[in-house]
Amino acid sequence: MSTTHRWLSIFEGCLLVALGVHLLNASGLLISGTAGMGMILTRLTDLSFGQLFFLLNLPFYVLAARTLGLAFTLRTFCSISLLSVMSELMHRFIHIEIDPLMAAILGGMLVGFGLIILFRHNASLGGLNILAVYLERRFSIHAGKTTLVGDCCVLICALVFFELSQVAYSLVAFLLLSSVVGRYHRPPVWAIVKPVS
Template sequence: MNRLYKYVVLFVFSIVLGFAFNMFLLPHEVLTGGVTGLAMVLGLLSPINSGIWLVLLNIPILIVGWMKVGKEFIGNSIFSVLVTSISMQYIPVYKVTDDALLSAVFGGVIAGVAIGLIIRFYGSTGGFDVIGVILTKKRDIPLGGLIFGLNSVVVFISGFVFSWGLALYTMASIYITGIVIDRVHTRHIKLNLMVVTNRGEELKSELIKNLIRGITVIDGQGAYSNTERKVLYTVISRYELALVKPLIASVDPAAFVSISETVEVIGNFRRE
C-alpha cells in the first residue's frame, strides 16, 4: 500500500507539473529551469513537442543518477518524467491569463509544489533535480536554492533566444519554484532532539530501531525532585520528526522533549 500510495502521488503531481508548463509557462514562453527549460526552448523552436525533448535530454543524466543514487530513485524519476512528458502531449497549451507576470508567479508556485512533492517521495523530474539530489547527499544544501543556481543558465539562453524581458520572467519563475521546493522538501533541515525520560533504556532501543541514528545517553537528575533520569540526545532530519514524536509519546507520555533547529552538522551523520 505504501508503494502504491507513492506511485499515485508521483503520478498525480507529474501531471500537475505538465499542467503548470502547458497552461502557465509555455503560452508566454516563460521557461522553467535546467533540462526541462532547454526542452521547452527546443519545443518552441522546433516541430517536436517539448515532452519528447524532455525524455531525450534526460537519458544521459538518468544514467549518471542510476550509478550515483540508486535504481529505486531513478526508476521513480523515469516514471515521473514519462508521465509529465505524456501529459504535456494531451494537456493543451492554453493561455490562462494574458499577464505574463501572473503566469510566471502561479506557474512557478504550482511547479514548485509538484517538484517538491515528487522529490519528497523519492523521485525527481530529471535534469538538474537529479544532480541536485546527488549533491545534497554530500552536503546539507537547500535543494531549491541549489536547483535555482544550476538552472540560472536557462535564463541567459532564453534571453538570447527570445527576449530579455521574458528572461526576467523566467528568472522570477525559477526563483519562486526554488523557494516553494524548499518549503515542501525539507530533508536538508536538521533538528536537535533532547529527551528527558524515566524510561531511558526502552526509549533508546525504540529510537535506534526506528531511526538508525546514534544517540548520546546522559545521566541526569531533577533539580527539585532529585529524581534520577536519563537524557537522550541525537540529531534527526526534519522528515524524521513525524516518526519521532508519536514514538516518544507511546513509550513515555510524560517525557520532556526539546526540539530545535541546528545550524550545521559536522561528522558522521547519515543523510540518506
C-alpha cells in the same frame, strides 16, 4: 508508506508540474533545468516540449543509477515519462490565454510544489533534479540552491532566444519555484551515499 500511496503521490506531483509548465508555455515563458532547456529547444527544432524533455533526460539515468539507486532511477524514469505524456496531452487538448505575470506566478509555484511531492517520495524529474537530490544526499547542499544555479544558466541561454520581457517574467517564475522548494522542502536525514566505484 504503501506502494499505491507513493505512486499516486508521484502522479499528482507530475500533474502539478505539467500544469505549471503548460501555463508558462502558453505565455512563452521558461522554467528551470532540463524543462527550461526543452522550452528553448522547441524554438530550434520541430520536436515538442514533451519529446525534448524525455530525450534530454536520457543521459542522466546513468548518474541516477550509479549514485542514487535503481529504485530512485525507476521512479524518476516513470515521473519523466508521465510528465512528457501529460505535457503532450495538455498541449493538444487545453488551450488557454493567460497574462504573463499570472502565468509566471502560478506556473512557478505549481512546478515548485510538484517537485516537493516528488522529492518527498524519493523521485525527481531528471536532469538538474537528479543532480540536486544527489548533492543534497552526498554533500547536504539544499536542493533549492542547486536549482537556483540551474535557473541562472537557463536564463543566460534564454537571453539569446527570448525577448527581455519574457526573460524577466521567467525570472519571477524561477524565483517563486526556488522559494517554494526552499521553504517547504524538508530533506530527511539520509545516510551519506558513497559513490559506486
